[in-house]
Amino acid sequence: xxxxxxxxxxxxxxxxxxxxxxxxxxxxxxxxxxxxxxxxxxxxxxxxxxxxxxxxxxxxxxxxxxxxxxxxxxxxxxxxxxxxxxxxxxxxxxxxxxxxxxxxxxxxxxxxxxxxxxxxxxxxxxxxxxxxxxxxxxxxxxxxxxxxxxxxxxxxxxxxxxxxxxxxxxxxxxxxxxxxxxxxxxxxxxxxxxxxxxxxxxxxxxxxxxxxxxxxxxxxxxxxxxxxxxxxxxxxxxxxxxxxxxxxxxxxxxxxxxxxxxxxxxxxxxxxxxxxxxxxxxxxxxxxxxxxxxxx
Amino acid sequence: xxxxxxxxxxxxxxxxxxxxxxxxxxxxxxxxxxxxxxxxxxxxxxxxxxxxxxxxxxxxxxxxxxxxxxxxxxxxxxxxxxxxxxxxxxxxxxxxxxxxxxxxxxxxxxxxxxxxxxxxxxxxxxxxxxxxxxxxxxxxxxxxxxxxxxxxxxxxxxxxxxxxxxxxxxxxxxxxxxxxxxxxxxxxxxxxxxxxxxxxxxxxxxxxxxxxxxxxxxxxxxxxxxxxxxxxxxxxxxxxxxxxxxxxxxxxxxxxxxxxxxxxxxxxxxxxxxxxxxxxxxx
Numbered sequence: 001x002x003x004x005x006x007x008x009x010x011x012x013x014x015x016x017x018x019x020x021x022x023x024x025x026x027x028x029x030x031x032x033x034x035x036x037x038x039x040x041x042x043x044x045x046x047x048x049x050x051x052x053x054x055x056x057x058x059x060x061x062x063x064x065x066x067x068x069x070x071x072x073x074x075x076x077x078x079x080x081x082x083x084x085x086x087x088x089x090x091x092x093x094x095x096x097x098x099x100x101x102x103x104x105x106x107x108x109x110x111x112x113x114x115x116x117x118x119x120x121x122x123x124x125x126x127x128x129x130x131x132x133x134x135x136x137x138x139x140x141x142x143x144x145x146x147x148x149x150x151x152x153x154x155x156x157x158x159x160x161x162x163x164x165x166x167x168x169x170x171x172x173x174x175x176x177x178x179x180x181x182x183x184x185x186x187x188x189x190x191x192x193x194x195x196x197x198x199x200x201x202x203x204x205x206x207x208x209x210x211x212x213x214x215x216x217x218x219x220x221x222x223x224x225x226x227x228x229x230x231x232x233x234x235x236x237x238x239x240x241x242x243x244x245x246x247x248x249x250x251x252x253x254x255x256x257x258x259x260x261x262x263x264x265x266x267x268x269x270x271x272x273x274x275x276x277x278x279x280x281x282x283x284x285x286x287x288x289x290x291x292x293x294x295x296x
Numbered sequence: 297x298x299x300x301x302x303x304x305x306x307x308x309x310x311x312x313x314x315x316x317x318x319x320x321x322x323x324x325x326x327x328x329x330x331x332x333x334x335x336x337x338x339x340x341x342x343x344x345x346x347x348x349x350x351x352x353x354x355x356x357x358x359x360x361x362x363x364x365x366x367x368x369x370x371x372x373x374x375x376x377x378x379x380x381x382x383x384x385x386x387x388x389x390x391x392x393x394x395x396x397x398x399x400x401x402x403x404x405x406x407x408x409x410x411x412x413x414x415x416x417x418x419x420x421x422x423x424x425x426x427x428x429x430x431x432x433x434x435x436x437x438x439x440x441x442x443x444x445x446x447x448x449x450x451x452x453x454x455x456x457x458x459x460x461x462x463x464x465x466x467x468x469x470x471x472x473x474x475x476x477x478x479x480x481x482x483x484x485x486x487x488x489x490x491x492x493x494x495x496x497x498x499x500x501x502x503x504x505x506x507x508x509x510x511x512x513x514x515x516x517x518x519x520x521x522x523x524x525x526x527x528x529x530x531x532x533x534x535x536x537x538x539x540x541x542x543x544x545x546x547x548x549x550x551x552x553x554x555x556x557x558x559x560x561x562x563x564x565x566x567x568x569x570x571x572x573x574x575x576x577x578x579x
Contacts, residue, residue: 007403010482014399017392018413018453025428025450026416032427043426095314106315108565110322115561117511119529120550123536124329127543135328138345149343169325174572181573230420233513237533254422259518264426275423282418286411 030275037268044262057269066245067253067270071277074250077164078228084168086221089175090213094205096176097183107180114173122237125166129153129238153239156246163238163247167231171224178220182213215292222285229281230274250274329554332547333357340543356548367540371549373523374531381441381527382509385448389505390498392449393456398486400457401464402472410461413454421514429518439521447515452505459504459571463497464490500571503564507557528553 037057041050061067096107113121128135131151140146152162186209194204232251235241241248241256248256254274257267303311332340336353339346362368396413399405428447429438437443467490475485491498513529520526526534532553536546561568 011399011403011405014395014403014482015405015409016395018396018457021392021446021449021453022413022416025446026419026424029424029427029431030419033423036426092318095311095318098311100311100315102315106319108562109319111561111565111569112322112326112558115507115558116326116554117529117532117557119511119513119532120329120554123532123546123550124325126536127332127546128325128328130543133341133343133345133543135345138343138347142344169321177569178573181569226418230422232420232422233529236513236517237536251420251422254420258422258426268426271420271422271426274420278419279415282415285418 033268033271033275036264037272039265039268041265041268042262043258043264050265053265057266058273060266061269061273067250069245070248070250070253071273073160073246073248074229074231077160077167077231077249078225080161081164081167081171081228082221082224084164085172085175085224086217088168088172090179090217092172092176093179093183094209096180110173110176112173113170116170118170118233119237121166121170122234125162125169126153126238129162154243156244159239159243160247163234166238167228167234175217175220175224178216179213182216183209186212215288218288219285219292222281222288226278226281226285229278250277329547329550332543333551335544337542337544353544356542356545357552359545360548360552367535367545370523370526370531370534371552374526374528375553377441377520377523377525378510378528381444381448382506384441384445385452385509386502386505388445388449389452389456390502392453393460393501394486394491394498396453396457397460397464398482398490400461402469410457414458417451417454425514425518428515432519438519439525441525443519444516444525444527447519448509448512451512452508455508456501456505459501460494460497463494467493496567497571500564500567503560503568504571507560510557 038052038054039050040053040056092110096103096110116124129152131137131149131154134149134152136152137146137149141149153159190208191204194208199207230251231249232255235247235249235252239247241252250270251274254267254270257263257270261267331347331349333356334352334354335346335349336351339349359365360368360371363372396405400407400410432438432443472485472489475489476482480488511529512527513533516525516527516530517533520530532546532549535549540546
């Protein structure tokens with residue numbers, strides 16, 4: 001084998017299966033979506049004439065207040081979800097880094113939310129939030145915090161934050177595990193020296209621990225942001241974009257444009273705009289990962 | 297060597313109350329899902345709730361695990377579909393992934409290409425969905441397991457390459473070179489020398505890939521329409537949106553669908569966490 005084909009051909013032969021799958025299932029569809037986004041194509045049973053309309057879809061999309069609002073809601077979801085996951089994740093990591101009895105058990109326990117499938121998580125929280133028989137209503141009422149049952153997912157003012165809570169529950173363990181692993185690399189002698197010099201806990205965290213773990217944290221922050229930005233599953237199950245479109249995120253918007261209104265041309269332009277924002281986030285991931293690992 | 301630092305009493309209280317709070321936050325939703333699946337419909341519709349069931353009701357599990365009624369048939373078919381699709385996609389992705397990882401580690405394939413691979417799975421699936429839909433429709437494979445296996449391969453391969461590449465990178469190259477000097481071909485060396493050493497990494501990659509495929513919802517929602525291809529996440533969404541009014545049934549489906557990933561995650565925790573964390577903590 002080795003004498004017959006050179007290292008270069010060998011490289012491409014080894015890459016061939018992966019390249020073929022990704023080219024056909026990711027690259028080609030992406031180019032086709034881009035192509036459709038400049039047309040007035042529609043999904044219908046009959047073959048229709050498709051004409052090219054240049055940037056018209058994009059001009060329409062960027063002046064469509066509903067779409068702009070859905071982008072804003074997606075960014076809100078991303079910032080608040082990931083922000084809460086990072087704060088909670090780091091706090092939990094600091095907690096689980098202390099010495100106490102049952103530490104191994106607690107560290108094992110927090111993998112549970114991560115292991116529960118996304119759809120099961122969404123269904124569980126939807127039942128918890130149920131306006132008539134939900135556990136949250138019952139618990140808060142029995143504790144005397146609320147006087148009457150509320151419709152958590154039916155109230156446009158709080159629905160999005162309730163969805164975010166469910167998302168944070170599911171995803172904070174990932175941040176916690178990354179932070180916990182990073183905490184093991186913080187040099188103990190530096191922390192002890194700072195303690196002897198009288199630096200308080202907050203100062204030790206801020207001046208020594210945080211700078212030491214920020215690299216890995218940044219990687220997971222950007223990675224989670226990329227994921228959060230394309231949120232769909234949890235929205236589909238919990239609210240279907242309601243109430244009053246208050247939880248209608250960008251991916252859900254594109255989904256409806258395609259499969260409810262059957263507008264493939266304009267839907268594709270929405271999809272490409274969402275993709276462009278994702279690409280900016282992905283570039284951020286590339287930068288953060290490169291900074292952390294040297295190579296990628 | 298580990299000298300336990302004596303804490304002031306107030307810090308101990310703070311530590312243990314935080315831990316109790318954390319345990320409650322993590323466990324309460326799971327415990328409630330379990331309790332709902334075992335409570336009678338009357339207990340579940342009391343205001344305020346009957347937290348501990350007045351009697352344990354196992355009837356939903358019996359119903360779901362029996363293929364002779366509507367719910368059971370739908371549930372079992374979806375579990376089987378998920379199992380077939382996730383397993384097939386994992387096996388194919390590992391095969392393509394190991395080969396490509398070797399090209400990146402040992403044959404100087406460009407890191408830019410590696411990053412392009414990773415970027416494809418970070419993109420929102422809505423960018424791919426419509427052309428895939430028309431292509432699958434033209435090929436006549438809409439609503440088949442094959443369509444989902446193909447999509448999941450594309451989703452798992454970049455991730456598998458990345459995990460295995462980081463593991464091949466740290467191996468000393470000398471052993472491989474020795475094998476090749478003795479006349480072994482690349483594939484032979486990969487199979488007989490490299491694979492046995494990175495077996496634990498392959499195991500971790502397989503588990504994470506399987507869980508990712510088990511969890512996927514969007515492609516499955518669009519590409520499947522009946523029992524021949526619907527996966528468990530789609531079935532759960534159907535159960536929770538459909539005519540089922542008994543929360544207990546929905547909760548039971550949720551519990552059963554969570555069992556495979558939860559068992560894998562708890563038993564192979566060390567593997568999985570190192571796989572998840574590996575990419576971001578060390579290079």
